[in-house]
Amino acid sequence: MLSTEPPLKIRKWTVKEYHKLGEMGFFHPEERVELLSGNIITISAKGTANTSATRLTANVLRDILGNQVDVYYKSPIALDDNSEPEPDIAAVRIDPFDYATHHPTPSEVYLIIEVADSSLTFDREIKAKIYARSGIADYWVLNVNERQLHVFREPAVDGYQSEVILGENRNISPLQFPAVNIAIQAMLPPIISN
Template identity: 80%
Template sequence: MLTTEPAFTLRKWTVKEYHKLGEMGFFHPEERVELLLGNIIKMSAKGTAHTSALGRTDRLLQSLFANLAWVRMQDPIALDDNSEPEPDIAVVRIDPFDYATHHPTPSEVYLIIEVADSSLTFDREIKAKAYGRSGIADYWVLNVNERQLHVFREPAENGYQSEVIIGETASISPLEFPAFNIAIQAMLPPLVSVSN
């Protein structure tokens, strides 16, 4: 007789439980983790291309949005009771209390950008599903290896209905700020020529 073992079920965590684990010292102080779809995810190490692109994009958006929006770098956003990711960049509504009482929620988020070197598949699939399900209207993945920008729009329950890939010579405008034209190349690390 053929028997099959029952499928195992992962134990999902809530944001409240995740915070409690942090307060109890469950995570090493230098360990970078985030909560996504009820799973505690260990964040990958940042390579030099990732760090360069993140810094360039942050400086570009800080100067562009000035007093129109707050550009947050690797800070939590509260998607729902089971997801509190820390996107590389979140452009959010300005809060008079500087988000002292809560993390930005989807209704306060204008744009999320993840910088991908080793995390492209995760950012395009898992994170896109979480952001889309939460109603984030404008989600970008900056692919530093292929020097492209993946633009996700039209959020839905299972992710996004639209993904457009733009090359480094193109430019893009955020949905909430259509007057701004951002060059993809300005966000990417500069190409370094090797001389003999």
């Protein structure tokens, strides 16, 4: 028997509409959301290991890259008309007006890092495709549970063509700063034995 019901239509949001919803107070002040491919996604609460790794990683980037970049911490990136994620960390080009007129765009982003504990699959599959489609050349997912760094490079419309997984005892250099050497262990919280 054929269904006579019309197919479901999903309403996608634009960045402009998303901002308007925020201005109207649609979201609770404590609610953290981001816009991904026209979908409004609630950001889950972060555990202590995630929070620690995010802080450590931001500090490492600030220390090593100094005044070559601005290190954004849980701040919006304007990918396109339907995506405005808030990555855990983004190293962006320095803007003389401190991005007072716009959020950083893909051409102004050197590196995006998501720190994952419970969000590993989402960060590796959903967010990776969105960042790749937008042309983000260097995307890292710091897996705090397995103490590994997933490095995504070679973006294409259907996703990244390269994913390399590095253990905590390895080092990494951002694509735009090949002379910089970052110890992955420095981005991870220390192991505390009970």
